[in-house]
Each structure stands twice: as structure tokens, then as C-alpha cells.
Amino acid sequence: MDINLIEAADRRLEGHVRRTPLLSSPFLDEIAGRRVLVKPECLQHTGSFKFRGGWAAITALDPEQRARGVLATSSGNHAQGIAKAAAAHGVRAVIVMPSDAPEIKIANTRALGAEVVLYDRATEDRDLLAADRIEADGLSFIPPFDHPQVIAGQGSVGLEIAAQAQEEGVTEGDVLVCCGGGGLTSGIALALEARAPGLRPRTVEPEGFDDFARSLDEGRICRNPATSGSICDAILTPEPGRLTFPVVSRLAGPGLVVSEDECLRAMALAFARLRIVLEPGGAAALAAALFRPEEIAGEAVIAVATGGNVDPAVFRQALDRHG
Amino acid sequence: MDINLIEAADRRLEGHVRRTPLLSSPFLDEIAGRRVLVKPECLQHTGSFKFRGGWAAITALDPEQRARGVLATSSGNHAQGIAKAAAAHGVRAVIVMPSDAPEIKIANTRALGAEVVLYDRATEDRDLLAADRIEADGLSFIPPFDHPQVIAGQGSVGLEIAAQAQEEGVTEGDVLVCCGGGGLTSGIALALEARAPGLRPRTVEPEGFDDFARSLDEGRICRNPATSGSICDAILTPEPGRLTFPVVSRLAGPGLVVSEDECLRAMALAFARLRIVLEPGGAAALAAALFRPEEIAGEAVIAVATGGNVDPAVFRQALDRHG
Incomplete structure (x- = not known):
């Protein structure tokens, strides 16, 4: 860095x-x-x-990665940033969000064109869920900060x-x-x-x-x-x-x-x-x-x-x- | 114009x-x-x-006018714009406001350093009140739009x-x-x-x-x-x-x-x-x-x-x- x-x-x-x-x-x-x-x-x-990091990450992907799509985990702001940046580049975005995230953030992420996968913080393992989707669909993972x-x-x-x-x-x-x-x-x-x-x-x-x-x-x-x-x-x-x-x-x-x-x-x-x-x-x-x-x-x-x-x-x- | x-x-x-x-x-x-x-x-x-018009009007005054000060009539936004522009130039600002103007606008106008004169819309004549103050103190009148x-x-x-x-x-x-x-x-x-x-x-x-x-x-x-x-x-x-x-x-x-x-x-x-x-x-x-x-x-x-x-x-x- x-x-x-x-x-x-x-x-x-x-x-x-x-x-x-x-x-x-x-x-x-x-x-x-x-x-x-x-x-x-x-x-x-x-x-x-979060739009800034989302845009930077999406634009750094190569054409093959863009064609397959991205997955992000987020309680809401990273989700929306990725969703908008992905949509602008015609890239599929799957966002894994906790079901207790603020309603407006879930609704906006969907409205921006992303596929939202909700999980229960108490009973489900977010990382396992994400890993399954990433492997199944060949998605590029864009974490919220690291x-x-x-x-x-x-x-x-x-x-x-x-x-x-x-x-x-x-x-x-x-x-x-x-x-x-x-x-x-x-x-x-x-x-x-x-x-x-x-x-x-x-x-x-x-x-x-x-x-x-x-x-x-x-x-x-x-x-x-x-x-x-x-x-x-x-x-x-x-x-x-x-x-x-x-x-x-x-x-x-x-x-x-x-x-x-x-x-x-x-x-x-x-x-x-x-x-x-x-x-x-x-x-x-x-x-x-x-x-x-x-x-x-x-x-x-x-x-x-x-x-x-x-x-x-x-x-x-x-x-x-x-x- | x-x-x-x-x-x-x-x-x-x-x-x-x-x-x-x-x-x-x-x-x-x-x-x-x-x-x-x-x-x-x-x-x-x-x-x-309103800050824009206030600034433009204050900066257009000559030194003698600035030394005497300005008067404005306003329900609130022009008042604050004049107050801030006047304060920045060390110019006295008297603002005639209706007593039923939004509280926040009256309070802000005072906090920005202006002298606020309140009048009752129903019983007092704003223009007469303003004219008296303008004549008594030699103030320059800055109306809200004309x-x-x-x-x-x-x-x-x-x-x-x-x-x-x-x-x-x-x-x-x-x-x-x-x-x-x-x-x-x-x-x-x-x-x-x-x-x-x-x-x-x-x-x-x-x-x-x-x-x-x-x-x-x-x-x-x-x-x-x-x-x-x-x-x-x-x-x-x-x-x-x-x-x-x-x-x-x-x-x-x-x-x-x-x-x-x-x-x-x-x-x-x-x-x-x-x-x-x-x-x-x-x-x-x-x-x-x-x-x-x-x-x-x-x-x-x-x-x-x-x-x-x-x-x-x-x-x-x-x-x-x-x-």
C-alpha cells in the first residue's frame, strides 16, 4: 500500500x-x-x-473477472457503493447483508441493481455463505475494508x-x-x-x-x-x-x-x-x-x-x- | 441590469x-x-x-456608507445573509424582522452579530419602522430582492x-x-x-x-x-x-x-x-x-x-x- x-x-x-x-x-x-x-x-x-472504494475495486478488475461478477459483504454502505459502481460497469453484484441491517440500506442496494442475500447474524455463518457463492459462480470478492x-x-x-x-x-x-x-x-x-x-x-x-x-x-x-x-x-x-x-x-x-x-x-x-x-x-x-x-x-x-x-x-x- | x-x-x-x-x-x-x-x-x-446577494450589496458600498451601516428587512434568510456579509466587513447591520419569523432565523441573525428589530405584522408598519431607523442613523437600505x-x-x-x-x-x-x-x-x-x-x-x-x-x-x-x-x-x-x-x-x-x-x-x-x-x-x-x-x-x-x-x-x- x-x-x-x-x-x-x-x-x-x-x-x-x-x-x-x-x-x-x-x-x-x-x-x-x-x-x-x-x-x-x-x-x-x-x-x-464507500462509493469511492467500490469504484476503485471494480475498475481494477480484469475483463474476465468483470464478466463473472463480484460479491461483497456489508451492513449497507459498502453494499450500495459496490452496487452502484458494479451497475455502472455492467458487472453482476451479489451482496451478503445481515437481515437486521437498516431497511433503507437493504432497499437501496436492491434498487441499485444488486442481488441481496440476507443472513441471520445469530444462526448463520456469513463467511461460509459468501465462500459458497464465490466458489459456485466464480465471483471476485470485494471485502469492505481489507x-x-x-x-x-x-x-x-x-x-x-x-x-x-x-x-x-x-x-x-x-x-x-x-x-x-x-x-x-x-x-x-x-x-x-x-x-x-x-x-x-x-x-x-x-x-x-x-x-x-x-x-x-x-x-x-x-x-x-x-x-x-x-x-x-x-x-x-x-x-x-x-x-x-x-x-x-x-x-x-x-x-x-x-x-x-x-x-x-x-x-x-x-x-x-x-x-x-x-x-x-x-x-x-x-x-x-x-x-x-x-x-x-x-x-x-x-x-x-x-x-x-x-x-x-x-x-x-x-x-x-x-x- | x-x-x-x-x-x-x-x-x-x-x-x-x-x-x-x-x-x-x-x-x-x-x-x-x-x-x-x-x-x-x-x-x-x-x-x-441570500449570502450571495448580501455580500454583493455590502461590497458595492463606498467607505462612507460602510462606516454608517446597513438596514435590511427580511423574514430570515436575507437577514442572515446580510448579517454575515456585514460582519465580515465590520459593517453594522440592523435587521427588521417580523416577530413570527421562524425562531431559528431570528436567533441565527442575532448570533451572526446583527441588531434585530422585531415588529408585529398585524399592528406595526414595517416600512415606516425601517424608514425611521434609516433616516436617524444614515443607514444604507438593502432590500431583499429589488x-x-x-x-x-x-x-x-x-x-x-x-x-x-x-x-x-x-x-x-x-x-x-x-x-x-x-x-x-x-x-x-x-x-x-x-x-x-x-x-x-x-x-x-x-x-x-x-x-x-x-x-x-x-x-x-x-x-x-x-x-x-x-x-x-x-x-x-x-x-x-x-x-x-x-x-x-x-x-x-x-x-x-x-x-x-x-x-x-x-x-x-x-x-x-x-x-x-x-x-x-x-x-x-x-x-x-x-x-x-x-x-x-x-x-x-x-x-x-x-x-x-x-x-x-x-x-x-x-x-x-x-x-
């Missing part, structure tokens, strides 16, 4: 990806006690940064942040990233290392699912005790990836942890101050920027708002509590 | 305005039966396009649409604009006339407040029977402006009218499909794009989503009914 792979993915994304702006509000700056710049990947195609091209695609966010931060006069400080398996964080970390070495990536996770924070602290991969049971469904993973952890471990600062309620509060503030829609897992970095000022370095902080695919009932909850 | 004034305003906005992207979703295209491109000015500074520099600033939206539509391969079709007094519509109309003559501006108004639609139909300025009583507060005006109407009349197609419920439905769809927050008046153009397909020409339609300053209770209503 290096910057060349990210730059190559970025060139393949040109003209297809949305280059999201940096948003800000004096009201958020006041809460945080420093400038807050938000990279709204909720405005990306399919509502999350894959060089997926990391490279997500890294395009880091290239944009490096350029946009410089335009804003920000050359030092923390870049907060909502973190599941670490695909986005590792891609951003590699991009910043090459293009904006004064910007330091930081993982942000929900309480109880802070595998990266603990792993970074202990210097080895640690697992979460549970893999479901949080409204931050987009960033729940059992443990850091084998490819992503070494990169994040080498380049990132200590991991940050926020509560579910802080994510809901950040959603309500993003609604009122930035007029963007975030899902709980996509609001974790903004929550840390606003509510963990003492754990953050620099006069400005950049928060990646990773996704906005949220069921209306959950969004209403954020407005009810904090609107 | 001509393109030169708009181009000059656009140059003064450079580096200060947010150049908003064009957003889209295959799900919206399906509803509309054609491509739908959305210009999300809810992402603009202060949450609406002002050459305000129209020029709003016209920068049209310059961006002309360039972005061409990038998207769209050279013919309708550009739908949520319309109050016609400042934005007339500015966009002049920009499109010069830069993208195949794109035709169209006003969109809420039922019961369709002064532009009726005026365009009759070829003379017609008044609305009421000036309050709609959730589309941002685009309620008594009648088309004296400067704006001749421009819109010369360049725009017939006016479109949507219901309040259609605005709420468009808000819910913008939430789910574009992950942006719209206020009812800011969603009128998208509502027309989605729900009035038979009244629209072209293979693609561009809808300007003019603002996103909405009280949480109203947004919840959109999600409750249509989420």
Missing part, C-alpha cells in the same frame, strides 16, 4: 466521484473552541464514501482533504475519521503522509466498539466484545483489518471514543448548522470534534462525515433529543 | 462564497421521469443563497448553473427556482440568457402565494391576497418586484405552483436521496421537478434548492408524513 495506488485510484474516479466541499459554521467553531471543517461524504453518490483497491479508493478522500485544507490555510491539526475496519482511515493516512504531513489522522469509534482505540493503545489487534447493538451500524466491525491496522498504527494518533448520544447530538447540529443529513456512525467524527476538544491538537480540526443513510425514525430521535 | 453586473458581483464573491455542487440521485430521476439535477444552496453560508446588487449577487448562482450544466451535458431544459420577490430568478435568468440560452428559468411558488405565476400569465404585476400563513415563509412576498418582474417576464417560462404538502414530500425525498436539509420554501422547486413532470420541458431539469433554515418541528412533520 502506498500513495501511487491511491493516486491511480483517484485518476479512475475522476469525472465519476463527487468532489465534496469542506463545510463549516461559526456556530460549530464556537462549540469546539477551534475551527471545524467538515468533509460531507454523505453527499457522495449512494450517501457515503483490500488494497478499496483502501486506495477511500484514500482519494485524503487527497481532497490535503488540497482543500491547504486552500483553507490549515497545514497542521487532526483529521478525525469515523472508523469501522479502518479502510477509510488507512487510505486517508497514506494520502496525508504524502501530501499534508502536518495533518494527523485519528480514528473515532462509538463506546463499546472501540477496537481501534484499544488496538492502537496496546499495539496489537484487539477484538470488540460484541458486533451489533449500536445505532452506529456503519462502523461496527469485530476488529481492525490485517492490512489497515499496520498503516493506521504507524500514522494515526490515539483513537477517540464518543457515546451514541453524542453522535445523535452531532447529527442535530449538522442538521441545524450545516444542513446535511448524517447517520449516527457518520456523525462520530463530528461528535469528537465538538465534544472532545481537550483530546484534539491544533487550531483547526477536520472531521470526515462519512455517511448519511439513516432511517427517518433514528433521525427523528436526534431531533427529538437535541433539535 | 445586465450580465456585466452579475460577472462583477461573481468576482467579488470569489474565495468567499461556497460554489455548491450539482447533486442527483437515480431514485429522484425515476420519480420525475427525467434527469433531476439539484443545486443545493442550503449548503451556502448561512444556509441559503436592488441591482442583490440581483447581481444572486445571479452568480446562474453563472455556476450554466457551467455545471454544460459539464453534465445539459444544454436545454428548465431551471426551476423557488421564487419570492424574484431576486434570485431574475439574476439566474440574466446569467442563463448570456451563458446558457438553452436553459429556461421558471418560477415555483406555493399555492395561495402564486403572485409571479399570475403576473406572468396576465403580463402585469398582481398581488397575493395574503402575505403570511404558509410554511413556505422564505418565499412569501406581496407581489413581484419592480426591477425583477420585467426581467423574469422577458426571460422565464410560465410559473409553476406546488402545494405545501408537496414541499414537505420533496423535503423528505431530499433527506433520503440527497442527504440535504431543506426548508419548505427551499424545496418548492424540487417539488415541481418531481411532481409536475407534465408541465416541464426537456430531458433534464435543474432545481435550485434555495435554503435549509428549518425549525426541527417542521422537518419532523416532513419525515412523519413522508419519511
